[in-house]
Amino acid sequence: MVKICCLGAGYVGGPTMAVIALKCPDVEVVVVDISAARIDAWNSDALPIYEPGLADVVRRCRGRNLFFSSDVERHVGEADIVFVSVNTPTKARGLGAGKAADLTYWESAARMIAAVATSDKVVVEKSTVPVKTAEAIEKILDHNGRDGVGFQILSNPEFLAEGTAIRDLLAPDRVLIGGRETAAGRAAVQALKDVYARWVPEERILTTNLWSAELSKLAANAFLAQRISSVNAMSALCEATGADVAEVAYAVGKDSRIGAKFLNASVGFGGSCFQKDILNLVYICECNGLPEVANYWKQVIKINDYQKSRFVNRVVSSMFNTVAGKKIAVLGFAFKKDTGDTRETPAIDVCKGLIGDKAKVSIYDPQVTEDQVQRDLAMSRFDWDHPVHLQPMSPTAIKQVSVAWDAYEAARDAHGVCILTEWDEFRSLDYARIYGGMQKPAFVFDGRNVVDAEKLREIGFIVYSIGKPLDAWLKDMPAVA
Ligand SMILES: NC(=O)C1=CN([C@@H]2O[C@H](COP(=O)(O)OP(=O)(O)OC[C@H]3O[C@@H](n4cnc5c(N)ncnc54)[C@H](O)[C@@H]3O)[C@@H](O)[C@H]2O)C=CC1
Numbered sequence: 001m002v003k004i005c006c007l008g009a010g011y012v013g014g015p016t017m018a019v020i021a022l023k024c025p026d027v028e029v030v031v032v033d034i035s036a037a038r039i040d041a042w043n044s045d046a047l048p049i050y051e052p053g054l055a056d057v058v059r060r061c062r063g064r065n066l067f068f069s070s071d072v073e074r075h076v077g078e079a080d081i082v083f084v085s086v087n088t089p090t091k092a093r094g095l096g097a098g099k100a101a102d103l104t105y106w107e108s109a110a111r112m113i114a115a116v117a118t119s120d121k122v123v124v125e126k127s128t129v130p131v132k133t134a135e136a137i138e139k140i141l142d143h144n145g146r147d148g149v150g151f152q153i154l155s156n157p158e159f160l161a162e163g164t165a166i167r168d169l170l171a172p173d174r175v176l177i178g179g180r181e182t183a184a185g186r187a188a189v190q191a192l193k194d195v196y197a198r199w200v201p202e203e204r205i206l207t208t209n210l211w212s213a214e215l216s217k218l219a220a221n222a223f224l225a226q227r228i229s230s231v232n233a234m235s236a237l238c239e240a241t242g243a244d245v246a247e248v249a250y251a252v253g254k255d256s257r258i259g260a261k262f263l264n265a266s267v268g269f270g271g272s273c274f275q276k277d278i279l280n281l282v283y284i285c286e287c288n289g290l291p292e293v294a295n296y297w298k299q300v301i302k303i304n305d306y307q308k309s310r311f312v313n314r315v316v317s318s319m320f321n322t323v324a325g326k327k328i329a330v331l332g333f334a335f336k337k338d339t340g341d342t343r344e345t346p347a348i349d350v351c352k353g354l355i356g357d358k359a360k361v362s363i364y365d366p367q368v369t370e371d372q373v374q375r376d377l378a379m380s381r382f383d384w385d386h387p388v389h390l391q392p393m394s395p396t397a398i399k400q401v402s403v404a405w406d407a408y409e410a411a412r413d414a415h416g417v418c419i420l421t422e423w424d425e426f427r428s429l430d431y432a433r434i435y436g437g438m439q440k441p442a443f444v445f446d447g448r449n450v451v452d453a454e455k456l457r458e459i460g461f462i463v464y465s466i467g468k469p470l471d472a473w474l475k476d477m478p479a480v481a
């Protein structure tokens, strides 16, 4: 029986291994982690991450051929294929701080694999890493491994998106496997291909050299984020000219060369990877003497930062240029709907901007706890992307921030409502009821274009929707104060 072990029981390691276990009942899959609390949660009824369909897959496989364990060394020692899906945060200090990937967790994983391996292993890069990381990992494994034990390293980046992880894993657009172009390298690629081939059609399993696979992951995320920054840049121009960004995006996306997906204007993209991976790409370009290429990609992040601060400025300037002492309801804190993940969510920057202007912020998100909100608002840049048990301890609560149990409670007595995540329930709220309980004039700032602005105006709201023709009230207000 083939045995797979995965280091890292996170958003990628957990769902990916659960689907492999589901589709390959004759393969034993063990997911291990240095965080005992996370492993305990995977072994309980309250899984550590919320992902539609995940609990069902875990329920079907756990205890059959899917196991979660803290006994890292034993399971790595016994495995034929070792996936590494650990954190690769942005470096917070030292050489390359604020840009380069911090490979601390990857390196310690590789050293541990070398130390415990008594049989040949295929080591699979699942984490997103800088190009040429495989070369560094090979050196660590080969210099520290026991005599006679061979390692083959493969790059098999993950393309799942949160909220749709199970769907993406069951029917991926493609699976990418990069390996060495040697007989042993090709055999390792084939061994991994055989696993995916159980459910992924052959033509969707792409094989390349190691560096192409590593770079394709960074490139794919950069291209996706670039589309969002492109449409968000257009949203600012739409507001200035009276065009409607949804109509523009629809017309542009109808061109089959461009395509319709990923053209929704928003308050900005968030999530653990887009910014981190583009910063990493920028750093690699700079290290390779390509400043023009680095600056090109940097602009994607600059527009994203601009979009978030532009939104805050709209809120403040619309409300007579001050939100001091005013209650602002924030609906949605997760970085997108159908996840409880708040890593790099635009809500953090928007809330910090409002708090900076002395607003009282009342937050409601169906999947995010008060403790998480407080941690996120207090945490320093890049600290969030380290294993949970190594992150700074619970901060002192920020008094200006409270968390409500529903949208109506968050909006009660508020001067304004900001919609920051596109949860479906925000489309069908009783906005007349919300309006009735708010201070007047009552404002809605829709950062996700989920509400029908005209209907809300009929109720009495002053409405701002990203990239849409401006409300008469907002026309004379500066977009960027
Ligand atoms: N979150 C996502 O949607 C995607 C993430 N990725 C990439 O996958 C990698 C992992 O991301 P996530 O799963 O989101 O992170 P995560 O933070 O949810 O999980 C990483 C896990 O690795 C564990 N860990 C760290 N060092 C370890 C070690 N030496 N041995 C065993 N466990 C260790 C941590 O305790 C943590 O539970 C990153 O490189 C990320 O860029 C790629 C595609 C999608």
Ligand SMILES: O=C(O)[C@H]1O[C@H](OP(=O)(O)OP(=O)(O)OC[C@H]2O[C@@H](n3ccc(=O)[nH]c3=O)[C@H](O)[C@@H]2O)[C@H](O)[C@@H](O)[C@@H]1O
Pocket (backbone or CB within 6 Å): 128, 158, 159, 160, 161, 162, 163, 221, 224, 228, 261, 262, 263, 264, 265, 266, 267, 268, 269, 270, 271, 272, 273, 274, 335, 336, 337
């Ligand atoms: O490497 C990763 O971590 C993953 O990053 C993204 O997945 P994810 O961040 O989970 O979610 P997305 O659906 O890509 O959304 C990212 C952000 O962009 C925003 N977005 C997305 C699409 C859009 O049209 N407009 C927009 O503002 C979302 O609201 C969210 O804040 C990619 O889509 C995955 O392919 C990739 O594997």
